[in-house]
Amino acid sequence: MWFRNLRFYRFSDTFALPEDFENQLQDYLFKPCGRQDQSSFGWCSPFGADNALLTHSLNNCHLLCARREEKVLPATVVNAEVDEKVRQIQETEGRPVNRKEKQNLKEDLVHQMLPQAFSRFRLSWGYIDLTRQLIVIDESAANRAEDFLGLLRSTLGSLPVQPVSPAESIELTLTEWLKSNHVPNPFEFGDEAELKAPQQDGGILRCKNEDLSREDIQAHLTSGKQVTRLGLTWQEHIDFIIETDFALKRVKATDMLMDEQDDLVDPTAEQKVDADFMLISAQVGQLYDDLVRAFTGSDA
Structure with missing residues (x-):
């Protein structure tokens, strides 16, 4: 887990x-x-x-x-059955099938198909x-x-x-970090980011496995693009992507963190869950505290 x-x-x-x-x-x-x-x-x-x-x-x-x-x-299966029912009605009764009748046919078919x-x-x-x-x-x-x-x-x-959402725009904070090539301790930049122009029809630049300090990436920031996803590493223990709603995606424990944990020999299900939860709750709690501090300058 x-x-x-x-x-x-x-x-x-x-x-x-x-x-x-x-x-x-x-x-x-x-x-x-x-x-x-x-x-x-x-x-x-x-x-x-x-x-x-x-x-x-x-x-x-x-x-x-x-x-x-x-x-x-599957919608394709249901729709195919509805189309067949409609075809049969049109052929046998010689009349069109309106939208409401189609919907009723679909509901009846779903009712019949659910048990299987x-x-x-x-x-x-x-x-x-x-x-x-x-x-x-x-x-x-x-x-x-x-x-x-x-x-x-x-x-x-x-x-x-x-x-949880910081008062200041997350996009602005992430953009400033990448522009200045500086992220607050104990975080480090990862190798992934998404930059988006603020205009509705503006361009999007997605970088993966890249050095985010590259000149061409900095040029996009200078031209007005904002960071909407940013890869970070916390204390060399956890890698993740932070998004503009403060959600963390693709959270992964680094090899360094896993190497620090004692391996259980043939653990029971209860022992495994207990060990995993001890690790998760301790690490994620500290990560959360540091994230809040990084975005607000104060403790959680």
């Missing part, structure tokens, strides 16, 4: 978990889709299907895992850091992170959180 994406949400009011949190999670336990359900979303154990615990707590951080099932009905549809499953990870009053979610898309928060909000009854 390693978080490949990081989205940060800060509590707007001081938050503490209820004493019966585990029982509240049980009320929203994942249940497989019924015959006519298109999707299902609920909590599952971080330790796997054979474990009943729905959270794992360590150093005032609480790990959660949600499971989603989605019935797969294949299911696609995925896990969504996140944790609550009560010390920092923070929720960290491993999702690349904002809407999927909101689904996770929505499930947690339903579980708790309320959830006063908002996305």
Whole structure:
């Protein structure tokens, strides 16, 4: 288990978990889709299907895992069936089929096909850091992170959180860093960036595996392009891409970090999750503190 994406949400009011949190999670336990359900979303154990615990707590951080099932009905298959039904009606009844009738045909077909549809499953990870009053979610898309928060909000009854975002424009800060060829400690530049002209129809320059201090890249910045994605390395431990909504993508532990960890010999599922979460919560917490300090000049 390693978080490949990081989205940060800060509590707007001081938050503490209820004493019966585990029982509240049980009320929203994942249940497989019924015959006519298109999707299902609920909590599952971080330790796997054979474990009943729905959270794992360590150093005032609480790990959660949600499971989603989605019935797969390819649009091309559904549309082909609808077209065939329309053709049959036109031939047998000699009349056109209007848009509303087409939609009703499509809904009826989906209803008939759902019980035979294949299911696609995925896990969504996140944790609550009560010390920092923070929720960290491993999702690349904002809407999927909101689904996770929505499930947690339903579980708790309320959830006063908002996305973490510095007051100053992130694009301006990233652009200034790259223009000056200086990034605050303990960060270093990676080898990837995206530069975009502010005009609606302006050009986009994407660099990968490149020296970002090159003269031609600097020339694009001088001409007015702004940095919208920037690769960074934190403390030689974590590589990532930061975007303009303060989300971190393609988060990866460096070899240096992994070499510093003691290898467990034949760990159980519980031991593996515990070791991974200890590493993630400690490293990501410090990374978050340093990011806030880099963007605001003050502590989180």
